Amino acid sequence: MAKRNFQIYRGTKESGELAYYETDVSEGMVVLDVIHKIQAEQANDLALRWNCKAGKCGSCSVEINGKPKLSCMTRMNEYADDETITVTPMKTFPLIRDLVTDVSWNYEQNKKIKPVKLAKESKTAKGYVMYQKDVDRVQEFRKCIECYLCQNVCHVLRDHGQEENFVGPRFMIRVASLEMHPLDVEDRLPELKNEFGSGMCNITRCCTDVCPEHINITDNGIIPMKERVVDRFYDPVTIIGRKIFGPKKKKLPPIDLD
Secondary structure, eight states, rough: OOOEEEEEEEOOOOOEEEEEEEEOOTTTTHHHHHHHHHHHHTTTTOOOSSSSSSSOOOOOOOETTTEEEEGGGGGGGOOOOOOOOOOOOSSSSOOEEEEEEEEHHHHHHHHTOOOBBBBBOOOOEEEEOOEEEHHHHHHHHOOOOOOOHHHHHOOEEETTTOTTOOHHHHHHHHHHHTTTOBBBBOOOOOHHHHHHHHOOOOOOOHHHOOTTTTOOIIIIIIIIHHHHHHHHTTTHHHHHHHHHHOOOOOOOOOOOOO
């Protein structure tokens, strides 16, 4: 065991400060373990959110030494023995108390997105048929554990307060997972442009950098969606073609039952 120094934010947005704690840390502990130890021994009223302690629920998102991380997946041996570990709540979301923030805004964004709408003609005796490559393409986005670290680090939300105009990277890939579904026939591009704020992302890739599930949010999700919006609403050839031939419908993949 070794003595380690911690600073943990205590209080509310209106009244709070970093509180200093010193505690024994044993080999193999993660930051969440130490917070629990401090809560049990020195600060029984310390508020924090956590659930699975396995990096799969996304509940324990905080900022550790200024970097958004899952506290259950951040090992103490990542830091020098004489380094003070500072734990603060996610900056982007309203603070409730101590390390707990109100992330309900994210659930409201999800409600705005049209759900999947499968084409009836894609149904066969064997069910809905998809190529494996199409399954793999959208499966990456389903790895999201909704820790909202990508939302927290997004400068459009964090620094510019554009919550009313931009849904954030988590929901950009939610739209991507639906738009890239080969059997889906719903059209979400008008909302992506006008309501979800696809044009506000300037592709800094900070969301991709902090994703604990290693989802390539920017390159595989956001950029393809931005390209579709540009093709639909800003490409002159496409605009003229749509006026002449009508709106382009999603093409269903050919069905091969052999």
